[in-house]
Amino acid sequence: MNRKRISLRQELPLLVWLVIVWGALWQNFSPGNLLFGALIAVVVARLFYLPPVELGGRFNLLRAVPFALLFVAKVVTASFQVLYLALARGPQVISAVVAVPLRSHSDLLVTATGHVTALIPGSLVVEVDRSTSTLYIHGINVRNADDAARLRKDVRDTEAGLIRIMGTQAELSALNQEAGS
Amino acid sequence: MNPETFSADTVIDAVSAVFMVVGALMSLAAAVGLLRFPDLMTRMHAATKPQVLGLFLLLFALGLQMRSWWVWPVLGVAWIFQLLTVPVSAHMVGRAGYRTKHLHPELLSTDELEAVVQQAAGKRGFGDDDAATDRR
Numbered sequence: 001m002n003r004k005r006i007s008l009r010q011e012l013p014l015l016v017w018l019v020i021v022w023g024a025l026w027q028n029f030s031p032g033n034l035l036f037g038a039l040i041a042v043v044v045a046r047l048f049y050l051p052p053v054e055l056g057g058r059f060n061l062l063r064a065v066p067f068a069l070l071f072v073a074k075v076v077t078a079s080f081q082v083l084y085l086a087l088a089r090g091p092q093v094i095s096a097v098v099a100v101p102l103r104s105h106s107d108l109l110v111t112a113t114g115h116v117t118a119l120i121p122g123s124l125v126v127e128v129d130r131s132t133s134t135l136y137i138h139g140i141n142v143r144n145a146d147d148a149a150r151l152r153k154d155v156r157d158t159e160a161g162l163i164r165i166m167g168t169q170a171e172l173s174a175l176n177q178e179a180g181s
Numbered sequence: 182m183n184p185e186t187f188s189a190d191t192v193i194d195a196v197s198a199v200f201m202v203v204g205a206l207m208s209l210a211a212a213v214g215l216l217r218f219p220d221l222m223t224r225m226h227a228a229t230k231p232q233v234l235g236l237f238l239l240l241f242a243l244g245l246q247m248r249s250w251w252v253w254p255v256l257g258v259a260w261i262f263q264l265l266t267v268p269v270s271a272h273m274v275g276r277a278g279y280r281t282k283h284l285h286p287e288l289l290s291t292d293e294l295e296a297v298v299q300q301a302a303g304k305r306g307f308g309d310d311d312a313a314t315d316r317r
Binding site: 020021023024025027028029072075076078079081082083085086087090091092093094095096097098099114115117118119122124125126127128129136138140142143144145147148 | 206207210211213214217218219222223225226227229230231233234235237251252254255257258264265267268269271272275276279288289290291292293294295297
């Protein structure tokens, strides 16, 4: 197996994350501990070599912070929605499985969209078609075609938000073109 | 009562009390959902969302009560791992449940995956009996 080696710059976010986990688990962020953690992170990343995550090469913090806040707010509404549905509808709840074609073909963005979708109101990823990057989403309380269209739009909006945060330049310009037209 | 201790400690205690009660309520919501919902996939909704929020609220209250900065990264990492793993497990269970037909078709308003699965099952030569008989 001869995999393409990835540059240190691409690997850096992973290493930083491993060092943060190390420091958090020891509850000790002293320089010596972090240095030792960094050493272990490098050894782990070299020994247990996973297919590299292809990052988009950009990360927009200004867009990420509102997105994260909105995400937490959506998690809160999602939880109360499930509580309400469980109490009010219970066995009679109507759902649907909806196909949502995504714009991006990057594994990272499809995964991130799927994760966010699974946690925001009323949706759960059932199946992923990687070749066409289509998510099949089980939506709770989707009673008719209008609800299904709204669910589809929500998921695509989520993806657009993620592209704006960390999509590649090409995906971003395609998105801007779509929004402009 | 000393106004200074009132301002800091009481507020922290009140906030963590509210968070703990709401967090426990979210666990209750997950339990009620598991009992009340009709099929596997609607139950997965109940098992994922309130669970994540409930854990967040309980961890936040814990962080407030520990009064130490060093616990926040651990709690944050714990929650992030929950965020990363919960959708994956829900997806795997939902996917397996869909394929083994643990769902009530009469409770679905549309099902856009069914045709795709039928087609794929027919093409690859495994899957359910209908597809196998179609291929002959």
